[in-house]
Amino acid sequence: MRMPAHLRRLGRQALAIIALAMAVFSAAIPALALEPVEVSRGDVAIDLTNHVDLYPNEGSVLQISTVPDANGIRRRIEVRSGNAEHPGDWAVFSLANISDEQLDRLIVAPHFRLPGSGMFWPDLGSSRIAAITPSEGFALNRVTSDDADVFSITLNPGAVITFVAELDTADLPQLYLWQPDAYKDTENAFTLYHGVVLGIAGLLAVFLSILFVVKGTSVLPATAMLAWSVLLYVAIDFSFLNQLIPLSPGDLRIWRASADVAIAFSLVVFLFTYLNLARWHAQLGYAAAAWGVLLMALFGLALFDPPAAAGIARISFASTVLAGVVLMVYLSLRRYDRAILLMPAWALIVAWLFAAWMTATGRIDNDIVQPALDGGLVLIVLLLGFTVIQHSFAGGAYQPGLFSDLERQALALLGTEATVWDWDVGRDRIVTEPDFAPKLGFPAGTLNGPARSWLQYLHPGDRDRFRSTLDLFLEWRRGRLKLEFRIRANDGHYHWMLIRARPVLSTDGEVIRCVGTITDQTDQKVSTQRLLQDAVVDNLTGLPNHTILIDRLSYLVALSKTSPHMRPTLIVADIDRFSDINETLGFAAGDNILIALTRRIQRLLKPEDTLTRLSGNAFAIVLQSQTEPDAVAEFADALVAAIDVPITFENREIALTASIGIASWHDTPGSAETFLEDARLAMLRAKRMGGNSVETYRPALRMLDDERKRVEADLGRAIDRKEMSVFYRPVMRLDSHKVAGFACVLSWKHPQRGEISTGEIFEISREAERSAELVLYTVRQALEDLAGWQQTLPKVRPFVSIELNCTEMLRTSTLIELESLVRQSENAPRQVVFSIPEDVVQKAPEQAKLALQYLRTIGAGVTLSGFGNGHGSLTLLKGFRFDATYVDNAVFKQNNETQTDVVKAFVELASRLGTAVGVTDVGSEVDAQALADAGCAYASGPLYGASVAAPTALRLLKEVAAAAKEA
Known part of the structure; x- marks a missing residue:
């Protein structure tokens, strides 16, 4: 009977509505299982990895729609976690028994699997499945296993079952369905291989350790350490360690990471020791030690973050292998026998590293590659052991009886x-x-x-x-x-x-x-013979040295006790500023000048007189030919005249002066040492008076010398303990009458002498030969204060000016230290200004020019101070490019009035030479206005206040900043 057309139309509409409803309903279901995996009687092992649907972060409850069963019925099930701390990760898969028999199977999820585990932050293994719930029946029973999660299942004929696995980790590297007997046979088949590899690895480790006792070469313990590390790695991979020590999967991750670190560390030690890299370069020893310390630190990291430690260890292993390749190629070209012997074993290591990389990244993925790589590690150790044994026992040491x-x-x-x-x-x-x-x-x-x-x-x-x-x-x-x-x-x-x-x-x-x-x-x-001669004779001038002088004076002192007519005079002459000659002309020129001076002085002496060289530029004369005071004075004048005659060197006339000290016999206390000390004190007195003079010893000089030594010692303590303070004298910009910067002034409050002026401080430091140290102390303190000002007022850019008032500051070593201080301060260019006095430039013009260029390259400003105080001229400014030239206000004054025309002319000439003009010691508003009208840029002096401490200077800068903000 044929259905009417309108009924068929209604039926199609009803089916469409039902289909739409089912679609909407199915969309509301939280999860839907995959297609079932068909299981037949002949299936031995089925890989379920690609048939698993993962549901991460689903919470403790998972709702799933099962696949249709044998009757085509789809059910909706809800699975709850049995653990309150479950991370909420689930896996769903389905199995269908297409046979007509009941099938018993095992679901296997290995804890660790090298293929696809990753290179840098690898998966080191863990418990994978906590429980499996089927869509019908009870939860699956767990089968005991050390290296995998194994569950037994029974599939009825024609049954289609959906399984929900509660995961312990977010990923599931592998899931297999095994026939129980086949799984057992496979495990037993690998057991023999595991035993053979473990046995060889253990024997190698023990054998190499015993060899170290027999043959105590350093390379044997390094090889033995590598063998023990490989044994540990293989024992963990083959689940042998679990038989010795009960370990949880989490503990195994720590052990596995530690094994990776141990192999990486021992390979570094082996490579460094075997190739004896310290023989080629000491720096390689430091690099290897640092590398080893870093790897040892990874053992501690493995306790807290095993994947990170293992990843870094693998990077280190690969880097060591590549470094070994480079070293062996380099050393083999130099015919180093150790590198040549190691090349076959290292080639195997390179091949193993490549295979391990392909496996860890998943490019090679099968069940055989992991045990094969373990065996490869043991083979590498075996080959390295043969190489080391060959090297250690092949003619390495002397054998008794080898030679008669x-x-x-x-x-x-x-x-x-x-x-x-x-x-x-x-x-x-x-x-x-x-x-x-x-x-x-x-x-x-x-x-x-x-x-x-x-x-x-x-x-x-x-x-x-x-x-x-x-x-x-x-x-x-x-x-x-x-x-x-x-x-x-x-x-x-x-x-x-x-x-x-x-x-x-x-x-x-x-x-x-x-x-x-x-x-x-x-x-x-x-x-x-040369050593014996140098012990008593100066090797440059041929004169007797200090030892002979003391011996001669001791002889004269002893002889004078029986010979009253024996009354010698001791003269000490020290050439003034001789170090400047060495610095400007070189040491060869200085040596030639000393030889010329020696010949001049010898012409003044008689056979009974003795000329000796005390130090670099100091001579001593034992004068016996003249005993009367007038005759001694005439000899001293002749000595001064002989030294004053200029010496010609390379078409240049070099003028010399000397500070001369005289100790007469009546002043000596009776010993050679004190006699020499008296003459030396008189010479120092002449040098402190400006040099180019003659002083006779008197007892008061000894008290002055003691006081000088005490003050010098106090100065050293003050520098070391930072007891001196840096004050700042404001430097004003004349066009705006605002603070442009500060000139640094050093202040020292002595415990006994009270406040000591800056000039006296530097005079003491010059005598104590600590001038450069004092300037560097000032620079450090000034830069610290400048950094504090910049932090408080970042928009204000004042400069600080430090005077380099000695030639020692122009030396390369001192300039390098200045560069280090300036670069560390990170101030803006030209905020740090170094001022060089005119007399320093005149003493060492070439050195000053090089120093000026050097200071400019490090971003510092350079100024000339004290211009006109000496014999300076505008030619000095022409040869040097200073940022500013500072002149004392007294130079421009006549009858206490500023000569405006002179100032204008000087400013105009200075501007043509590219330098600004600053004036010091400005004391009145009239002078300041006259200097500003003449075009001077900077001014300092009593008009703008005395030197102030750093906090007060900061307050002045705040006033400048406030005025700028108001403007």
């Missing part, structure tokens, strides 16, 4: 590079081997012959001793011959020779032969 005593003695003699001296007494023939005659410039065989033939070449003073010594040696018939003599070479020079020999006696006790060595002792003799 004669051979050993012959080798020792060859090693000394000495010449054998053989005298056949019976034939009276001397032979040297190798022939010694060519070394003296004679034809070969010249010295081979009778002993008397040597006499013609010997020094006349040594001939009799040579003959008598040989005769006496033959007469005594015992002992050892040691004969030193001089022999003439073909060029006429004499060489010192040494013969050491022993007699060979016949059966009747007569000497039939004398055999030994002959060596050239000329260099040793010359060195010894």
Whole structure:
């Protein structure tokens, strides 16, 4: 019976509505299982990994719609976690038994799987599945296993079951469905392989450790450590460690990461030790030590973050392998045998590393590659062990019996590079081997012959001793011959020779032969004589030194006790500013000048007088030819005149002056040392008075010297303890009458003497030779204060000016230290200004020019201070490019009035030379206005206040900032 058309139309509409409703309903279901995996009786193992649907972060409850069962019915189930701390990760898969039999199967999820585990932050294994709930029946039973989560299931004929797995981790690397017997057979099949690999690894580790005891070379413990590390790695991979120590999957992650770190660490130690890299470069030793310390720190990291530790260890392992390749190629080209022997084993390591990389990144993915890589590690250790054993036992050490005593003695003699001296007494023939005659410039065989033939070449003073010594040696018939003599070479020079020999006696006790060595002792003799001479004579001028002076004075002091007419005078002369000559002209020029001065002074002396050189530029004269005070004074004047005569060097006339101290016999307390100290104190007094003068010792100088030493010691303590303060003198900009910067002034409040002025501080430091240290102290303090100002007022850019008031500050070493301080301060360019006084520039113009260029390259400003105080001229400004030139206000004044025309002319000339003009010691508003009208840029002095401490200077800068903000 055919259905009417309208009914068929209504039926189609109803079906469409039902289909739409089902679609809406199915969309409301939280999850839908995948298509079922068909399981038949013949299936041994099925990979379910790609048939699993993962549901991460779903919470403790998962609602799932099952696949249709055998009757086509789809059910909706809800699974709850049995653990309150469950992370909320789930996996769903379906199985369908298409056979007509009941099937028993095992669901297996391995804890660790190397393929696809990752390189840098690898998956080190964990418990994967906590429980599996089927869509029908009870939860699956867990089968005990150390290295996998195994669950047993039973599938009824035709059953279609959906399984919900509660995961312990967010990912599931592998999931297999095994036939129970097949799974057991597979595990048993790998057991034999695991046992063989573990046995070989264990034997290797023990064997290499025993070898270290037998043969204590450093490379054996490094190899043994690598073997033990590989054994630990393999034992973890083959689940052998679990048999010894009960471990949870979480503990295994720590052990696995530690094994990775141990292998990486031991490989670094092995490579460094075997190639003996410290032999090639000491820096490689430091690099290897730092690398090793970093890897040892990873053991601690493995306790808290095993994946991170393992990832870093793998990076280190790969880096070590690549570094080893580079080193072996480099060392092999240099024919280093160790590198050549290691190349086969290292090639295997490179291949293993490549295979491990492909496996860890998932490019190779099967169940055989992981145990194969473990076996490869053991094979690598085996090959490394053979290489090390070959190197250690192949002729590495001396073996008893290898050489006879004669051979050993012959080798020792060859090693000394000495010449054998053989005298056949019976034939009276001397032979040297190798022939010694060519070394003296004679034809070969010249010295081979009778002993008397040597006499013609010997020094006349040594001939009799040579003959008598040989005769006496033959007469005594015992002992050892040691004969030193001089022999003439073909060029006429004499060489010192040494013969050491022993007699060979016949059966009747007569000497039939004398055999030994002959060596050239000329260099040793010359060195010894030079040392003896240098101990008492200055090697540059040939004058007696300090030791001879003290000896001569001691002799005169002792002689004066019995000879009242013995009244010598001691004169000490120190050349002024001699260090400047060395710095500007070089040490060679300084040496030539000292030699010229020595000859001049010697012309003034008589035979009974003594001239000695005390130090670099100091001379001492023991004057015995003149005893009367007037005669001594005339001699001192003659000495001054001789030194004052300019010395010509390279078309330049060098003017010299000296500070001279005189100690007469009446002033001496009676010992050579105090006599010399008296003259030295008088010389220091003359130097403190400005040099180029003569001072006579008087007892008051000793008290002044003691006071000077105390103050110098106090200065050193003040620098070390930072007891001095830096004050800041405002430097104003004349066009705006605002603070542009500050000039640094050092202040020291002495505990006994009170406030000490800046000039006196630097005078004391100059005498104590600590001027550079004092300037650097000022720079450090000023930069610290400037940094504090900049932090408080970032928009204000004041400068601080520090004076480099000694030539020592122009040295390269000091400039480098200044550069370090300036760069560390990170101030804006030209905020740090170094001021060089005019007299310093005139003393060392070339050095000052180089220093100025150097300071500019580091971003510092450079100014000239004290212009016009000496003999400076505008040519000085032309040769140097200063940012500013500071002139004392008194230079521009006449009758207490500022000469505006002179100032304008000077400013105009200075501007043409590219330098601004600043004026110091400005005391009135009238002067300031006149200087501003003339075009001067900066001014400082009493008008703008005294020097202030850093907090007060900051307050002045705040006023400048406030005024700028208001404007």
